[in-house]
Amino acid sequence: MTVAVNRIDRLFEDRSRKRFIPFITVGDPTLEATYQIAHALVEAGAELLELGIPYSDPLADGPTIQRASQRALENGVSITDALQLVGRLRESGMEASLVLFSYFNPVLQYGVDRFFADLAKFGADGVVIPDLPIEENGLAVEAAKKYGIHVISLVAPTSESRIQTIGEQATGFLYCVSSLGVTGARASLREDLADFLGRVKASTTVPTAVGFGISTPEQVKAVAPHTDGVIVGSAIVLEIERHVEQLKDPNQSKEAVEKIKTFVHQLASALQ
Amino acid sequence: MKEATTTTRIVPDEKGRFGVFGGKFVPETLMNALTELEASFAEATQNPAFCQELNHLLSEYAGRPTPLTYAERLTEELGGARIYLKREDLNHTGAHKLNNALGQGLLAKRMGKKSIIAETGAGQHGVASATVAAKLGLSCKVFMGEEDIRRQSLNVFRMKLLGAEVIPAVSGSRTLKDATNEAIRYWVSNVEETFYVIGSVVGPHPYPYIVREFQKIIGEETRAQILQMLGKLPDEVIACVGGGSNAIGMFYPFIQDETVALRGVEAAGQGVNTDKHAATLSLGRPGVIHGSLTYLLQDEHGQVQEAHSISAGLDYPGVGPEHAYLKDNGRVTYTSVTDAEALEAVQILCRTEGIIPALESAHAIAEAVKRAPQMSKDEILVICLSGRGDKDVLTIQDALESEKGGER
Ligand SMILES: Cc1ncc(COP(=O)(O)O)c(C=O)c1O
Numbered sequence: 001m002t003v004a005v006n007r008i009d010r011l012f013e014d015r016s017r018k019r020f021i022p023f024i025t026v027g028d029p030t031l032e033a034t035y036q037i038a039h040a041l042v043e044a045g046a047e048l049l050e051l052g053i054p055y056s057d058p059l060a061d062g063p064t065i066q067r068a069s070q071r072a073l074e075n076g077v078s079i080t081d082a083l084q085l086v087g088r089l090r091e092s093g094m095e096a097s098l099v100l101f102s103y104f105n106p107v108l109q110y111g112v113d114r115f116f117a118d119l120a121k122f123g124a125d126g127v128v129i130p131d132l133p134i135e136e137n138g139l140a141v142e143a144a145k146k147y148g149i150h151v152i153s154l155v156a157p158t159s160e161s162r163i164q165t166i167g168e169q170a171t172g173f174l175y176c177v178s179s180l181g182v183t184g185a186r187a188s189l190r191e192d193l194a195d196f197l198g199r200v201k202a203s204t205t206v207p208t209a210v211g212f213g214i215s216t217p218e219q220v221k222a223v224a225p226h227t228d229g230v231i232v233g234s235a236i237v238l239e240i241e242r243h244v245e246q247l248k249d250p251n252q253s254k255e256a257v258e259k260i261k262t263f264v265h266q267l268a269s270a271l272q
Numbered sequence: 273m274k275e276a277t278t279t280t281r282i283v284p285d286e287k288g289r290f291g292v293f294g295g296k297f298v299p300e301t302l303m304n305a306l307t308e309l310e311a312s313f314a315e316a317t318q319n320p321a322f323c324q325e326l327n328h329l330l331s332e333y334a335g336r337p338t339p340l341t342y343a344e345r346l347t348e349e350l351g352g353a354r355i356y357l358k359r360e361d362l363n364h365t366g367a368h369k370l371n372n373a374l375g376q377g378l379l380a381k382r383m384g385k386k387s388i389i390a391e392t393g394a395g396q397h398g399v400a401s402a403t404v405a406a407k408l409g410l411s412c413k414v415f416m417g418e419e420d421i422r423r424q425s426l427n428v429f430r431m432k433l434l435g436a437e438v439i440p441a442v443s444g445s446r447t448l449k450d451a452t453n454e455a456i457r458y459w460v461s462n463v464e465e466t467f468y469v470i471g472s473v474v475g476p477h478p479y480p481y482i483v484r485e486f487q488k489i490i491g492e493e494t495r496a497q498i499l500q501m502l503g504k505l506p507d508e509v510i511a512c513v514g515g516g517s518n519a520i521g522m523f524y525p526f527i528q529d530e531t532v533a534l535r536g537v538e539a540a541g542q543g544v545n546t547d548k549h550a551a552t553l554s555l556g557r558p559g560v561i562h563g564s565l566t567y568l569l570q571d572e573h574g575q576v577q578e579a580h581s582i583s584a585g586l587d588y589p590g591v592g593p594e595h596a597y598l599k600d601n602g603r604v605t606y607t608s609v610t611d612a613e614a615l616e617a618v619q620i621l622c623r624t625e626g627i628i629p630a631l632e633s634a635h636a637i638a639e640a641v642k643r644a645p646q647m648s649k650d651e652i653l654v655i656c657l658s659g660r661g662d663k664d665v666l667t668i669q670d671a672l673e674s675e676k677g678g679e680r
Binding site (some may be wrong): 059080109130131135154156157159160181 | 464568
């Protein structure tokens, strides 16, 4: 089987520009809304999208993304729906890199090899599995390689002596957790963040992206010099939550999507 | 005995695996803390001063060794095996949970942590953690599902009286699973200064191993006591399984004794043919919950299912990974009993022995009620009485009164 060059690698060939990476939950509040929002995010300046697969026990997530997961699960959205959504986005001509975010158990039940085969089949480029540290990711990495998919590793301020090993093994990009704790908007970022990001950069050849707790254009601006990409999740999910009712209504969803696009554009344009 | 030789393998291995089960499926932020914990535990248990202090607290404070009581009238009533009760209900605070909380509390102190957190279902582990925090001068937060706060109001009051802060978990089923999620979330955010005291043999490595090591005193004492009393080992040992800490504590020292049959009893709730049960090993499939790979109640997409039991301490969709391992290699037999059978067992033990058991422990009694008559009069059956029933009297009263109402 021939494996095409992964879109993440292509995106980061040019590291002179910073990339904006939004996170949304698939099926929040409906699959159709996610499809429209995904396009709006790209129009607003995103070049890599992180799509969360809803999970019953998202233990690395704060209340905002937990609620998004809950809304999607109430609609019966599953890992299969998330994969098919990726397929639909590709069919509609979307060129941005697409990375799925899933806890490990749904992947395990779907079948690790089958999951990576389907990621490739539907046109995804990578996956973030927050509860799969490098000690446990052997099977996933093996399957991912076979199908040309990146398993994106996370590195945290507490990683300390692990930073070097994680950095050396990383592929695609390295997801730097900017604050201790779960996902969620925060008023301020760690004082030692630049220092931590510097150590991560020194450990690896792959690009870095920073996320967890970044929610304002000012914070985006502040971290940009230390990284190749900035990830914003909860702030966007909160904006979606504000428009849940309109997003569910076909007559009002367009307007709501426009508002979300404007919000995201402000964040994305703070990068350059 | 099926494949007993496989159990002689050293578990867990250095990756924290019990066969294929166990491991460390947690966010990267916690990995360093787990490595440190592993090292501190290894160092502490080699340290004579630490061991001495723990032993001192276990005897002078917890009240160990706990008795092994011959249940003469229960034996007569059931008419079969001679029944002995390992009296973990006589521990200070009323359950086996204190053995582990003392061990981890001392470890926290040794690691220089000033605050501990804990999750709790029935409240017994919360009470044990709050007690240890008071005794050792640590601050303590206990995460507890809203539904359990309602069911176990007496224990909530005890925790507060002991100076702990009780934090309600309002997501999901609002029981132990959700309290554990919240405790982990808090821990991820405060990992540098907080020690997480896990209450059962669950969670990421090294917790299942550490908790077993602190609970194996139950089986070690039982083994020595029965040998001293009767000059022989028991034929069968029964314990209830929520996460599985009292059971593994009781079973572990008997694993190599191939003549001793081991039975773990899960909660079948309203029945294993309904969707209201907590029979993880009987009806679950391997999956990942709270940092370890183990049997798990889940749907076809890997979403965790809610468990149900009249007993808040057994109401958990996962189980310790060592139990998953012992089930698969056949060394331990796992069964389940219903809410109704457990309630019946509470009354039998009260009437024959004058002991009100915890609803969790009543599941072990209920299994013995079925097993003992099938055994001969010279066989020995030991039941782990993991805790006393004071915390459950309101639940028991409600259940018995609605049962009576139903009959009218
Ligand atoms: C008295 C008692 N027994 C048993 C359990 C179940 O826990 P484990 O299976 O870890 O022993 C609990 C938990 O709260 C308990 O309070």
